[in-house]
Amino acid sequence: MSVYFRPIIQTDPKLPSDAVLLHGGPLWFHRVEPLERGVAHALMPASELPTEFLDRLSAPRVVSGMPKDRAALMGVLNVTPDSFSDGGEFMAPDKAIAHAKKMIAAGADILDIGGESTRPGAAFVPEVEEVARTAPIITALRSAGVETPISIDTRKAAVAEAALSAGASMLNDVSAMTYDTAMAATAVRSGAPICLMHAQGDPETMQKDPYYDHVLLDVFDYLKERIAVAEAAGIAKDRIFVDPGVGFGKTQAHNLSLIRGLSLFHTLGCPILLGVSRKRFIGNIAGVERAEDRAFGSVSLALEGIRQGVQIIRAHDIEAHSQAFALWRAMHT
Structure with missing residues (x-):
């Protein structure tokens, strides 16, 4: 059986002599939890890690075009009629531009444009319609002088191609290239970074009794396999991000297990993107029904992601996240 x-991860400014800096930054560790299916292990010293793992964890991880001294903030801009939190609000170009500029002013480093809702139970959107929703908005943003990197949130290669032609520069595929295998060729031709996310099932069915043998290790194995597929297709590893897919075919217990264990994903050797913003399990735990009222809970989980060294946080409430992150950095760097 594999051992993970x-x-x-620690944040205290007093480092022991055997501390290893996570990616050369302010976070560090000197103990490691070995994980193995069906076997319980005691913590081990970081010095006993196999060299390949130690190298992946200690090597500086610079994300091209992103801040070098902090996690990047990815602002959500859905141009859909049915997204769970902001459906229908930003489909008109003038409203999308205004909201994008507001997020950028508040601290967004990336804009993530999506034209197909991936909320639980969401219906499939034909690619022609998805292109019609997203590409004109990206063109309008560029024409309005928006220079911030734009990510296209899609699982369809044709939608990604149109978005890249309109001015997008990053791909965010919730299916990790399993829905449309042509996505790999799009990433190779464009040279655009791509985020590979884990999801169990598609949006219409993913929340119908999701099951895992060991959610943390099952998601890790899936992402490891998708990274290998991407590399075999010709996508350079330094252009690949990973997202454990919190809320995508997971129960509340699954989601919490993934967030607690986020630091495991650093051993994949790729930057980590965390998207938890306004999700239903936050409302269930905090007793908050409306998605737009879940900013406080979203920030709380995002800060846990920052504490574990996540490189990109995807969020709706950029001002709240930006302010919280600035205070966190002041305390820990």
Whole structure:
């Protein structure tokens, strides 16, 4: 059976002599939790890690075009009629531009444009319609002088191609290239970074009794396999991001397990994107029904992601996240 290694991330400014800096930054670890299916392990010293894992965890991880001294904030801009939190609000170009500029002013480093809702139970959107929703908005943003990197949130290669032609520069595929295998060729031709996300099932069915043998390790294995597929297709590893897909075919318990164990995903050797913003399980735990009222809970989980070294946080409430992150950095760097 495979053995996995989860670094126990620390933030205290007093480092022990055997501390290993996570990616050369302010976070560190000196203990590691070995994980193995069906076997319980005691913590081990970081010095006993196999070299390949130690190298992946200690090597600086610079995300091209992103801040070098902090996690990047990805602002959500849905141009859909039915997204769970902001459906129908930003489909008109003038409203999309205004909201994008507001997020950028508040601290967004990336804009993530989506034309197909991926909320639980969402219906499939034909690619022609998805292109019609997204490409004109991206063109309008560029024409309005928006220079911030734009990510296209799609699982369809044709939609990605149109978005890249309109001015997008990053791909965010919730299916990790399993829905449309042509997505790999799009990433190779364009040279655009791509985020590979884990999801169990498609949006219409993913929340119908999701099951895992060991959610943290099952998601890790899936992402490891998708990275290998991407590399075999010709996508350079330094252009690949991973997202554990919180809320995509997971129960509340699954979601919490993934967030607690986020640091495991650093051993994949790719930057980590975390998207938890306004999700239903936050409302269930906090007793908040409306998605737009879940900013406080979203920030709380995003800060846990920052504490574990996540490189990109995807969020709706950029001002709240930006302010919280600035205070976190002041305390820990």
